[in-house]
Amino acid sequence: xxxxxxxxxxxxxxxxxxxxxxxxxxxxxxxxxxxxxxxxxxxxxxxxxxxxxxxxxxxxxxxxxxxxxxxxxxxxxxxxxxxxxxxxxxxxxxxxxxxxxxxxxxxxxxxxxx
Amino acid sequence: xxxxxxxxxxxxxxxxxxxxxxxxxxxxxxxxxxxxxxxxxxxxxxxxxxxxxxxxxxxxxxxxxxxxxxxxxxxxxxxxxxxxxxxxxxxxxxxxxxxxxxxxxxxxxx
Numbered sequence: 001x002x003x004x005x006x007x008x009x010x011x012x013x014x015x016x017x018x019x020x021x022x023x024x025x026x027x028x029x030x031x032x033x034x035x036x037x038x039x040x041x042x043x044x045x046x047x048x049x050x051x052x053x054x055x056x057x058x059x060x061x062x063x064x065x066x067x068x069x070x071x072x073x074x075x076x077x078x079x080x081x082x083x084x085x086x087x088x089x090x091x092x093x094x095x096x097x098x099x100x101x102x103x104x105x106x107x108x109x110x111x112x113x114x
Numbered sequence: 115x116x117x118x119x120x121x122x123x124x125x126x127x128x129x130x131x132x133x134x135x136x137x138x139x140x141x142x143x144x145x146x147x148x149x150x151x152x153x154x155x156x157x158x159x160x161x162x163x164x165x166x167x168x169x170x171x172x173x174x175x176x177x178x179x180x181x182x183x184x185x186x187x188x189x190x191x192x193x194x195x196x197x198x199x200x201x202x203x204x205x206x207x208x209x210x211x212x213x214x215x216x217x218x219x220x221x222x223x224x
Binding site: 045 | 161
């Protein structure tokens with residue numbers, strides 16, 4: 001079956017521009033997660049959606065970052081007024097939304113801010 | 115809340131063994147292990163449950179010591195394909211979020 005799909009796979013943009021990153025989770029998965037991975041670093045939690053509940057935004061680094069999930073499926077992570085420190089790989093994962101279930105990761109979007 | 119992994123990196127020859135540790139200061143419900151190869155997405159290996167048994171993925175096994183809030187990943191008779199960065203993710207049971215460690219980079223050489 002189809003896995004987690006992310007687009008674009010690569011994005012290069014100028015400092016100050018806004019960017020939108022898309023994640024299409026595995027069908028039927030109610031939980032969706034966004035992580036940021038800087039070069040050679042670990043997985044930094046950004047935001048978590050579970051069903052119709054209010055998202056857990058506790059990991060968003062600043063108010064320039066926002067995310068939404070429409071219809072309980074596709075999610076978009078938006079970064080406004082990008083800065084060079086935003087350069088990283090942004091990973092999306094989904095899971096069935098139950099305890100003890102693995103997260104399935106997409107291939108990520110590599111974001112480069114010039 | 116982020117678990118602490120050790121060591122940060124390990125270099126092995128094919129056939130050698132290694133242990134990666136993951137420790138948390140908080141009570142844990144489960145521990146997940148993932149492996150990420152360079153330029154690829156993290157891939158799920160196994161979940162260790164509170165009160166559960168030791169788990170195994172090929173020749174990689176793991177244990178969970180609830181009292182110490184620590185999980186250990188055992189790479190036995192390592193193969194070249196084991197190279198990558200191993201992450202532990204800890205789950206507290208109150209939600210479905212994972213807190214990931216900084217990762218342990220494993221390099222297996224012929």
